[in-house]
Structures are given as C-alpha cells and as structure tokens.
Amino acid sequence: MLKGKKIILGITGSIAAYKAAMLLRLLVKEGAEVQVVITPAGKEFITPVTLSALSGKPVVSEFFGANDGTWNSHVDLGLWADAMLVAPITAATLGKFATGTADNMLVTTYMSAKCPVFIAPAMDLDMFAHPSTQKNLEILKTYGNIIIEPGSGVLASGLHGKGRMEEPENIVAFLNDYFAEKKN
Secondary structure (H helix, E strand, O other): OOOEEEEEEEEEEOHHHHHHHHHHHHHHOOOOEEEEOOOOOHOOOHHHHHHHHHHOOOOOOOOEEEOOOEEOOOOHHHHHHHEEEEEEEEEHHHHHHOOOOOOOHHHHHHOOOOEEEEEEEEOOHHHHHHHHHHHHHHHHHHHOHHHEEOOOOOOOOOOEEEOOOOOOOHHHHHHHHHHHHHOO
C-alpha cells in the first residue's frame, strides 16, 4: 500500500532516532518516496549522511542551505506529501505542534502539511505520562493527527514503562493498514 506514496519522515532529538534509520529503510523497501526532515537536536542522535544514503535524497533540516542561496520550502513539502510521519517525536516537539510554535523546519512543515499526519512519541515514562504531554496528545488528536502509541518496556533511562517508540515494522504495518482502509 505504500508503493508510490510520498512520505515526509520527521525525526526529533530522541535516543529512539536510531530506529528511524530502520524505519526509513523499510518505507523505501515498501516503495515509498521518503523525504527526511530532521530537527537540529535530531542530528545529535543520527546523522543526515546516514539518512540521505538510505533515502537517496538530501536531508532537510534548515530553512536555508549552507550559504548557497538554497531555500527549503516547508510549504512545498507540505503540499508534496501523501503522509507525514514523525518518528520519534519528543515531548518538546509535541508541545510545539500543539501550540503552533513554528521555530524550526519540521514544525513549519507540519503546519503546512495537507496530508494525514502520524505521530510516534518516544520519551521516558514520566514524561509520557505527564499531564502536559497527555494534553498535547489530545490537542493533536483534535487537529486530526493520528497517534501511534508508544510501547512499554525498558527505556533508555533504565526505567521500565510506557514511552518506547513503536517498533519500525509495526509503524510500517500501521501505515499500510491505514492506506489499505482508505483505498476501500
């Protein structure tokens, strides 16, 4: 169901960003054309070189290219995509999405997107359970965003609980199911 789909893969500054490489690989294997948009903090966890090699496209992170006059249009990206998937999304970016704090390329792309938006949170259990995070998730649902619930298990902190980004295979299956249902 993902063959020929144009997908924006947003990546934020979470340790779960390492899973984004496998997620990207699986999306491309399914036949999707994927454009990665990564936050500055996301680049601290996984390199644009890795993501570009897997997607076959330059990774977008900033509004402007490195002193060459290139402008990355969040509006064009938002119009281009059949789906936007943000995996992982941190509590900080959830808050920015919920309040419209358009201070980076990923948030402005999200705000320009005309396609379904899928959000896969990843954070420690207390952050995920915090009332502000839960409120932001509820706000995003009212905007029509589709939340891919995190799993439970051992977290990067060593604690055990809900907050692990869903596994890449399951996210791809979720997207396939969504588009199969839309086709019928």
